[in-house]
Amino acid sequence: MADSNFIDYVKIHCKSGAGGPGSAHFFRAKGVPNGGPDGGDGGKGGDIVLKANAQLWTLLHLKYTKHVKAEGGKPGSKNRQTGAWGEPHILEVPLGTVARDAETGEVITEVTEDGQSYILVPGGRGGLGNDNFKSATNQAPEYAQPGEPHQEKWVILELKVLADVGLVGLPNAGKSTLLAAVSAAKPAIADYPFTTLTPNLGVVKYRNYQSFIIADIPGIIEGAHLGKGLGLRFLRHIERNSLLLFMIPVTSENIKAEYEMLLHEVAEHNPELLEKQRILGISKMDIATEDDTEKLRKLKVEVPVVHFSSATNQGLSELKDILWQALQADL
Numbered sequence: 001m002a003d004s005n006f007i008d009y010v011k012i013h014c015k016s017g018a019g020g021p022g023s024a025h026f027f028r029a030k031g032v033p034n035g036g037p038d039g040g041d042g043g044k045g046g047d048i049v050l051k052a053n054a055q056l057w058t059l060l061h062l063k064y065t066k067h068v069k070a071e072g073g074k075p076g077s078k079n080r081q082t083g084a085w086g087e088p089h090i091l092e093v094p095l096g097t098v099a100r101d102a103e104t105g106e107v108i109t110e111v112t113e114d115g116q117s118y119i120l121v122p123g124g125r126g127g128l129g130n131d132n133f134k135s136a137t138n139q140a141p142e143y144a145q146p147g148e149p150h151q152e153k154w155v156i157l158e159l160k161v162l163a164d165v166g167l168v169g170l171p172n173a174g175k176s177t178l179l180a181a182v183s184a185a186k187p188a189i190a191d192y193p194f195t196t197l198t199p200n201l202g203v204v205k206y207r208n209y210q211s212f213i214i215a216d217i218p219g220i221i222e223g224a225h226l227g228k229g230l231g232l233r234f235l236r237h238i239e240r241n242s243l244l245l246f247m248i249p250v251t252s253e254n255i256k257a258e259y260e261m262l263l264h265e266v267a268e269h270n271p272e273l274l275e276k277q278r279i280l281g282i283s284k285m286d287i288a289t290e291d292d293t294e295k296l297r298k299l300k301v302e303v304p305v306v307h308f309s310s311a312t313n314q315g316l317s318e319l320k321d322i323l324w325q326a327l328q329a330d331l
Contacts, residue, residue, distance in 0.1 A: 007059045008159035013067045017045030017086035019124035019147025020073030038080050039130040042147045045123030046070030046086030052111035056094040059159055073147055076129040086123055096162040096240055102154035120155055124148030161199045163215035164327055166241030168262055173247040174283035174310055179216045181310040199237050206324050243277045243326050249284040250292045255299055277326050278303045285309040
């Protein structure tokens with residue numbers, strides 16, 4: 001069964017608060033029947049704010065949130081008192097969330113650091129009270145500004161998983177098995193396609209108390225960039241990875257052709273991904289035959305190649321060394 005707790009796409013209607021109107025009040029007190037203008041300004045309307053929270057890893061909490069609304073600013077009052085500002089509505093999201101204008105598709109912002117915030121829809125400014133309009137020629141202005149109206153827009157929030165290494169491969173390439181072998185992550189593992197239905201993250205412990213993060217995404221099939229399989233939905237999760245580990249089992253009929261197909265799907269989704277460092281990992285070496293070994297000797301690709309078995313831990317130390325060195329070179 002798919003893990004329904006991983007939500008990486010939501011569409012929300014955002015409505016900011018209107019600014020409060022200014023006050024057109026005149027001072028009145030015992031013995032002062034005709035005091036001057038003392039109307040205060042209206043309060044600013046609340047903003048709709050996007051805020052990154054490192055404790056979140058999915059947009060699940062926003063799954064059923066279709067409309068959000070910030071509080072309006074309060075009216076100004078006598079004695080030049082400014083109205084209270086409207087409470088903003090804060091949308092807390094995981095690191096790696098991108099906000100887009102739903103109508104134009106334009107990227108509004110993306111948050112990648114804990115606590116980073118951005119005003120998606122600003123609240124209206126409060127109107128000026130009549131105290132602001134007095135002058136030598138107009139000592140008793142009877143008018144004040146209304147507050148600015150609210151703003152509203154549909155916003156798409158899209159999560160792109162943050163990780164150092166992204167695993168790219170066909171279904172059953174052994175990505176989930178590798179993640180389980182080198183980290184404490186417990187992804188679903190079975191001998192059939194599309195066991196992984198949602199991205200999984202694992203922290204890989206390295207020497208001297210250092211570590212890096214690996215992301216396992218659902219397997220890519222040919223035509224993934226066109227929406228076939230699960231690829232189109234999850235290809236974006238490798239956009240934030242520093243390094244891509246292409247995984248192909250040693251039992252593949254044509255390792256180079258499979259690698260080139262995966263590379264094509266990634267490039268069709270986003271050509272900029274070709275600029276990332278790439279490593280080719282040959283998995284399932286514990287079941288390699290003599291023919292497979294001979295096939296590897298003849299393999300010629302333009303990227304580093306490492307052989308390993310997640311089942312027996314063969315070559316995993318070498319794999320972690322290569323990944324770590326590549327990540328450091330990318331700094």
